[in-house]
Amino acid sequence: xKKYLYLLIIPFSLSNCYxxxxxxxxxxSKNNPKEIESKAKxxxxxxxxxxxxAANQATLDVSTSRLKTAKAEKPVKPRxxxxxxxxxxxxxxxIDVADRSYKIQVDKWESDTLVAHVIHKPKKILKFHKNQIxxxxxxxxxxxxxxxxxxxxxxxxGIGVGIWALVR
Numbered sequence: 001x002k003k004y005l006y007l008l009i010i011p012f013s014l015s016n017c018y019x020x021x022x023x024x025x026x027x028x029s030k031n032n033p034k035e036i037e038s039k040a041k042x043x044x045x046x047x048x049x050x051x052x053x054a055a056n057q058a059t060l061d062v063s064t065s066r067l068k069t070a071k072a073e074k075p076v077k078p079r080x081x082x083x084x085x086x087x088x089x090x091x092x093x094x095i096d097v098a099d100r101s102y103k104i105q106v107d108k109w110e111s112d113t114l115v116a117h118v119i120h121k122p123k124k125i126l127k128f129h130k131n132q133i134x135x136x137x138x139x140x141x142x143x144x145x146x147x148x149x150x151x152x153x154x155x156x157x158g159i160g161v162g163i164w165a166l167v168r
Contacts, residue, residue, distance in 0.1 A: 017148040020094040020139035092141035096134040
């Protein structure tokens, strides 16, 4: 029983709540305002019905409606075009250089050279020229809520089993 418990605990202790995601074309299209507008377009008969409802609501203050629409619109980040815009200082990335993968924290750009260090090892400084980095495989680190939820449930289950074993 003890052996199986250790085999169950080890994988959870080696996992974390962060994963690396490559920004693909489908992810970038979600932030494209032109596509959002084209999806938001309504059929002509629905548009006429909405206009009639809007005409009946003449008591609505124009300045209030403008304020609400201004708040509802979120500013869209421009799509990064160059590698220097993708790799921002202070963020964590997973990059491929010369068929080798690195998990790094970007420190700064010195001209065409990326100065970074390995995550949690600030003394191990890495320098790469921008032409050495494979731009199609740059992955940014994101927090994964589903993984965090699974780890939390597993931890609570383990604590419950431990208490049950002690009481028994």
